Amino acid sequence: MNYQTFQPHQDLEALVSCYWTLEIPAEYSSERQRIVPDGCIEMAFILGDDIKRYTSQDEFILQPRAMVLGQTLAPFFIEPTGYVNTFAIRFYPYGFANFVTTPIEQLANKETPLTSLFEASIVNELERNIINAEDTKQRIAVIEKFLLGRLHEQSTIDTIVKQTVDALLNSNGTATITTILKEDLSKRRQLERNFKKQIGVSPKQLGKVIRLQSALKMLLNKETDSLTKIAYESDYFDQAHFNKDFKEFTGISPTAFLNNEQMALSTLFYK
Structure with missing residues (x-):
């Protein structure tokens, strides 16, 4: 397995945790794998052979080749069908909401094709440019142009939501909402209203995952x-x-x- 991570441009580093690539030769990639929640949302491009995601013990779907994997709260199994070659963007919990108008809770516990979130012609061009890029450096340049262009079109994440996520990350998930908000009931109502929409899960669920x-x-x-x-x-x-x-x-x-x-x-x- 060849797994590598790459840091984002400084204008995206508050929203994007990293870019990552994974390559596995076909002869080593047939084992079914259990994936556990990590509190992040990921955009992924499958550049190799198809990947199965099991919906039950024996039933599966093929993951979209350009997709967003939302917040997950339970483990799931995937199984490569051959050669694995994936390029992906790992967002901080509040990161992806800055690029889409779709409520993030609608993306939870499933893969969503990029064409369901962005205009099809834009996605087709993006996917084509990712596929045709000569190397990871070029792929990062392609995706950063796309993300920076989208960022300027979207409103930023709710301040109270971001402060809560940062506090959970800094405390390894142990901070309580009462401690974070210092018992300000107006902020609590605002948080409860916006957190699941912008993060995809509740503050308590995210804290448990972290x-x-x-x-x-x-x-x-x-x-x-x-x-x-x-x-x-x-x-x-x-x-x-x-x-x-x-x-x-x-x-x-x-x-x-x-x-x-x-x-x-x-x-x-x-x-």
Whole structure:
């Protein structure tokens, strides 16, 4: 597997976490992979063979070749059909809302073709330019021209929503809404009205995903062999609480997560 990340232009760095590429030769890409929520929204271009996303144990759809993957709150399985070659943009939780008029909650837990979000002729040209680009540097230039052009057409994210997401990110998901808003009820009403529309999930749901990501990184980087210590440092009430949230978002226990061949991609993305 060849997974690489690239930093965005300074005018986009507050909204775009990174660009990433993934290449996997066909002979190594047939294993079904479990993907876990990460709190981000991604725009992806499939440049290699098709990728299946399972909707049940045996049924699947083919992912759109130019798509946005919205916020997810449960694990899902994908399976490459051959050679994997993907170019993608990973947005911060509040990032993608700055480029579209569609409420972000409508994108949650599914793939949405770009043609459903932007004018078809624009998407067709964008996809053609991404495919024909000579390398990743050119692809980044193409997508940044597109994003910067869209950014100037859209209003920015609600300030209270952004402050809440930043506080959740800075606290690894442990900050409470009461603490963030300092008990200002007017701000709470504004937050509740706009958060799901602009982020795709509730503040509590996003906080749980962010906190789990913090624990996942400790687990994957082997900072400690003690699950109890990971639970404590991630501010879970106890290990049972940690195990419950872990299984909710990954579908398996923390001990089963490690060295699981179906977690190879998630391990790559979140390590």
